[in-house]
Amino acid sequence: MECFPLSQVIAFLDRRVIPPRFLAEREPRGTSYGDRARRRLDATGLRRHKDAAPAVHSRNAQESERLVAELMGPLAERVRGAGVKTDYVNLLASLAFLRACAPAAWAGLLRAAPPRRSPEEARRLLRRVGDAADEALRSLGILPGLGRSLDRLRPGSYADLQHVIRLSNDLGPEAFRLLLEQYEEHAGLTSSEFFTPRAVTRMMAELLVREEDERLTICDPYMRGGELLTSAVEAVRDAGCPAAPLTVCGTGSHEETLRLAGMHLMLHGVRARLHIGSGAPWNEPGRPSVTADRILLNPPFNARGSALHTKASGQWPYGPPPPGSDHFAWVQDVLGKLNPGGRAAVLMPNNALSSDSRQERGIRRNLVERGALECIITLPAKLFRDTAIPVSVWLLRHAPGRSRQILFVDARQMGVMESRTRRLLTEDDTSAVVRAVESWQLDRERSVAHAGTTGLSATAELDDVRDRDYSLNPADYVAQTVSAGRDADELQTELEDSADMLRSARQVMLVADRQMTKVQRELDFVHGLTGVRELTHWEERPLGALCEVQAGPSPSLIKRTRSTDGNVPVVQPTHLRDRRIVVPDQVMVRHEHAEGTLRKYRVTAGDILCVRTGTTGPSALVEAPQEGWILGSNLLRIRPLDDPAREVLPDYLLAFLSLPAIEEWIRTRSTATTAIGSISVASLRQLPVPLPTWDEQRRIGDQFRSYDQQIVAHRDFAQAVERSRTALAECVMRQAASVVRPKTTRKGQGS
Incomplete structure (x- = not known):
């Protein structure tokens, strides 16, 4: 019988989180089998041994995500060089495998200290990793071949490769699973090879x-x-x-x-x-x-x-x-x-x-x-x-x-x-x-x-x-009712809530309508718009001289940092609606990523977002509730320069960028390496922007904001009417739910 030190057993159990259905009474979610083992050791007095100390190398899911994100970040680009991403993933997999299954070879890698730390020495170290991994694979009856993959990597420096090796000391089973996800993303697998979620x-x-x-x-x-x-x-x-x-x-x-x-x-x-x-x-x-x-x-x-x-x-x-x-x-x-x-x-x-x-x-x-x-x-x-x-x-x-x-x-x-x-x-x-x-x-x-x-x-x-x-x-066979299993009290509450929403939406709409009536009495400024080229006091400046233009992060960076338990939304093109940003609920990142890796992509009130690739549509203004959200991959952020010589107001600039002629200007300057065009930051910075006086910009921006508020108010009212209608229908027709039930009436249909 093979025996292991208690510390290694506890370290292994620390990596196994207990599923909710197997939790004992008073065990919170996230408890590991290692936590349970320590409690039992304490209860029996067996935890006097130093071998029973907590494992310092255990990694929970969040720590594994952070580690893999670091390894797959800029460090990956420097180490792989001309190699492909999957070769680099194979390197990380090899290191995790050697640490767990070939401790002598792993210890030798950690001690490696050549006199000249050149790129050539880095490639020799890679060959050493590949040879050791393939030898360990053969001894276990697993098909070798890692050496060929690692030979294609071209690290720029020995220090970067050594840093990767040291970070890999904490790669466990959970991190290895995340590496497999990276492999799947970059390997170009066919539908018959995609991994199961x-x-x-x-x-x-x-x-x-x-x-x-x-x-x-x-x-x-x-x-x-x-x-x-x-x-x-x-x-x-x-x-x-x-x-x-x-x-x-x-x-x-x-x-x-x-x-x-x-x-x-x-x-x-x-x-x-x-x-x-x-x-x-x-x-x-x-x-x-x-x-x-x-x-x-x-x-x-x-x-x-x-x-x-x-x-x-x-x-x-x-x-x-x-x-x-x-x-x-x-x-x-x-x-x-x-x-x-x-x-x-x-x-x-x-x-x-x-x-x-x-x-x-x-x-x-x-x-x-x-x-x-x-x-x-x-x-x-x-x-x-x-x-x-x-x-x-x-x-x-x-x-x-x-x-x-x-x-x-x-x-x-x-x-x-x-x-x-x-x-x-x-x-x-x-x-x-x-x-x-x-x-x-x-x-x-x-x-x-x-x-x-x-x-x-x-x-x-x-x-x-x-x-x-x-x-x-x-x-x-499974009965589904139109009320989705809700009882009469729930339906009545929904009906009352929808009625309150309808009344509120109607009030907002009436306020917006009154504001628009006032605006329509003050349309003298339209003559200034139609005669824009005749007004010599409207200067023309390139957008790049007025604003900072920032492209969104790469899709891979968003993928690495997004999380199901994140709390900072990522704005996507589909969230730009009626020149405003609707509440995103699909992609979230954690606060620490928003403050760290993604900090330069945060948006603030007064920013204007526009679509960079695909169908170019109206831009959207960032308002106070969206402060700190993250710019999506296919978006551009236009931020008026914030200095004493500021020359353009966000509301005016939004009205200008929303003109059909400007959308067409952007489309005609989009480069199309595929069927989908994309406007570059450099091209957008060249967009000529007419600049009326500060007071004229304010008046134009306020008036178009009133139009946008009326559009949003009417759309919200229409949605409230639809919700109220649905709630009323569910209450009135609750007895008609049986029409969508399976005809089976024998036992076993649920109560």
Whole structure:
């Protein structure tokens, strides 16, 4: 039996945060297994040993994010030189791997001190890192190849590389996961290689792992970045079985990601059996058959060239898949690999739930009738990188006998928008799904009727599924009401709130209308506008002489610093509306990043923002409530110079920049290296700006501000009317909710 110092065990447990559903009474969120172990050591008096001291190198999620952000910042550009970002990520992965798995080699790297610290010595040190990492990989049965990647890096100085090595001393499993995200972003992966989102992998793993599980063999037949297997390992240990013997195996079609997956698993203390394979294991008759107790899979959806179902038809026990579709080939391949009592979680596209294909319908029928299908969970769209395709999780089992019941979970409305194109499932979302499934499993084991969870889950008997022609779409079984489960009191409160909002919006609109009536009586200044070229007292100055023009940060910088628990909004082009900024709620960064890395991109009242790329539209004025927000990547910030010789007022400049002729001027000077044009800071600084007197600027700005206020007031009033109408309709038609309920009326529909 191998033994470890208590300090190393505590350090390992410090990196494992206890999931909310496993927290003991009085344990707050964020408690780690290391915290729990220390308390128990204190209680038993065993913590007298110096080995039991807290681990100084443990890193929580926020610390890991900060560390990876530093390593992927300007330091990355200096060290990679002509190399690509993925080569630099491979360097960081190599260093984390060596620190954890080859301590002697790692200690040698930290001690390296050549007499000449030149770029040539830096490249020699890189070769040393690559050779040591490849040697360690070979000894563990993992495909080598890191040396080739690191050879492409061109560090500008030895000191920078040495700094990277020292920072990497704190790279643990959580930081390695963030490095995999960086790899995915820059590797140019295809849709069949994109990694599975963290929230989805954790949910799938928790759905398969039980506290009583022992001696498990866990497999992923189509590994991407190894994220499903690492989540499964974490789930086994989080369930209270840290010493459970685990056998982990997987097959991948991409050498580099397979290597990274093996390294990540080693950082979790697991030596996995990993193999290179194709995206169609049924077309590889010579490959040894692998069986497992738990299988997690995110297969390639209809990958070109993999749908040649060459197995004999008798080897498709649930029916031959149709040509051109691999969905049900993967399902049957997984079922064929499960040990007795085994279970699997497979991601499937939603079109497989109820497709019209005769062959797919036949396979669905056989899966249902033979008891191989345990549960279907539909997930929201936009969870995956660069695709909005919605997917579902299918829970399968090695069926010892026919089951009479299937659980359906409809989680399509869960999650929050992390960006304009990506949705994120929160911990509360995934915990709700896991609880719904575990509650059903417990009731089933006790032979108790399961009530389901209102609006989220419902059970269906075999007859129910037959009646729906073997549709597996949870929307056909889970009751959804128009009131989204709100009771009469909530609806009444909503109606009263909307009425108050409507009255307030009407008052604001009336004030704006009265102001506009006054403005329209004072339109003499229009003659000055139409005769602008005849007014010699209107000087003309380039915008760059009047204002500071700042382009927004790079998209990668925003991506590195954004956070789901951030509190400083990032202004996006879609937030510029009616020459004002609407409240952003999609991308946030933490206050420390806004004050640090992003400080130069903060906006202040009186700034004017305009779109830099894409369709150029009206500009927008920053007001006091937006003070301190962050400029988005595709925006430009125009800030009037703040000095005694200030020559332009923000309101006047906004009115000028909003003219159609000025928008056209910007469009014609936008360079288009792609289909989307982009105006440069230098070009915009050349924009000629006519300057009336200070009093004229003030009058013009005030009058156009009145127009804008009236536009906003009328839009707000229209929205308030719409909200009031919706609230009234929900109250009046509450009894009509049954029209959107599934026709199923048997037990298990929730209360």
